[in-house]
Amino acid sequence: MSVSKKGLLGAGAVFMALTGLAVSTFGVMQATTANSISNQPVPNLLALKQKQLTVVFPSRSDSTDLQSKANAVASFLSKELGIPVKAQIGDDTAAVEALRANRADVAFLSSRPALKAEQLANARLYLAEVRENYSGRYTYNSIFVVPNNSPLKSKNTPKATLEQLRGKKMAFTSPTSGSGFIFPVSELVKQGFVPNRDRMDGFFSQISYGGNYSRALQAVVRGQADVAVVSEYALFPPYINAEEKSKLRVLHKISGVPAHGIAIDDDVNAVDRERIINALLKLNQTQNNQLLRNLYNSTELVRVDHNRHLAPVRDALTRIGIAP
Template sequence: MSNRAKNIIVLLLVGALVALAGCEKQEDAGGEAAEKTEEAKSEETTDEKEEAEVEELVFAFQPQANPEALTPDAEKLAEHLSKEIGVEAKVFMPTNYAGVVEALRAGNADVAYFSGWPYLVAHKEAGAELVVVEERDGKPFYYSQWYVSKDGDVDSLADLKGKDIAFTSPTSTSGYLFPLAKVIEEGLVEKQGDPKKFFGEVLYAGGYEQALKALVNGKVAAAAASDYAYDRYLNDEERAKIEVLTKQGPVPTHGIAVRGELSDEMTEKIKNALLTLNKPENKELLKSVYGAEKLVARTHDEHVGALSKALELVGDKDDQKAAEDKKADQDKKADQSK
């Protein structure tokens, strides 16, 4: 090969290397530019979230007893929090548990006070973030119980085969999830099975009080509710008619969560305002809503980890929301017919 040919080959190789290096540099520069653009967008989004001014907060309260009876106390609590936070506040009182979750998801509520299972759904579907939880008897949990009539013939869960029973709601933690999980654990209903294949009529009463009074009034053979509902919603005469059949749990206490779009600054203000309810002069105000004794800060993982086993047994089914929607429609039609 001539010297001239060799020189040409060398020049071509050098040129190729230079071009390749240029391409790599361009790619690196392009990648860095893209990363900076994404970072800028992220920072811009964060800044927008943090700088968004909140002029009004909507507090949603999970229904347990008669919503109309709960509303005045809820409004007093919201008024107190409004003064502490420095923004206007109003109360939203849905007719069922699913309404609380949907309000957060749709941005129609900013803060929600609800039980563990609906909170989990809201965390998943609406990005809800837990800020504080209740303490009862000094603990962030309570128990679910099956109640039966003292004069009845039910001595075990197995005796409920074919009998009418009352749950509170298909999305209630202590009034559905844990009591049904107990029935499944005893082998009376298949894992993630339909409770209607074991019980007679399954009534979704709408709250603890309604479920317990359905039992007291002889409409059902058993009712599921929280342990504290017995003292809170029944008088002495009514309590004398029923007794506890089984106890299951522990169940995470109710928590208060905010929708994910609220800024960190506003979330902190809400948390601090809620914790002022622990002051001696505010204790009765806190207790008036759901009977809580104290609020404490607690993380998502700390508080709802115990739900996993019950959810695995019962299943997180879409038809639970459908059942609740059906119950709401039935109530609406009943009201219209009056």
């Protein structure tokens, strides 16, 4: 690993690279799960100085009591790998910084942070999450959502459908959200309605950011916005309840948003990386699967090619005027 690559940027710089907005929130909670053989000699599994594996589990709004669930996965991995495994909770920005600073070896990441992990830490995505409510198994849809009684209608072409949004009040999820900003803005650029992410006020009469899926959708439910963009799975609890969902409908879908996945740092050699991947894949087995489901409602982990999986988000970022 090159010191010049990983040693120059701090957590603040990583966060600015991801969002340009604020500072990281990593390190608030952490726990170490020692395996049952912690008093015995520890095998030197990793080509690292420390004799343990550190995995970062980013906090997400659809996961409660995440620390204890992450600890359970860490305990499982510890038994499989024969070394202590530490589970840390933080946001995506902090996960990237931990990989860059060699404070973590593995991290669960969404697509854009995964690109930053590659750029800043030379980490790569090796596994992707599958969910029952992902339309593409390990890809999902970004959706434009309107009130049930909206005059806006789905047309024969994306251009005709999205043309109706001119002059409307738009609620994005956040400027860093793939399905809630990057992919829908990319589609608007592709169709010729806006030139880039910074020049949308000439198309929409009002632009707001909910901060998460729930608030973006509730802005539409409450009449504060005419349309919101979110992930397709945000139309289910815990993001909104059945009553709120009954007041909404999907106007337009954009397919192919890459699912969240698991990145491994380049400090882990190829042989040891394969052992880690195989241990994680054992979470797919019936007797272990609940551990995986408890984390982020994922049902399965699948191998993916880093470049191929993340190509759609690279293209979308480039189109809207953000360096991948």
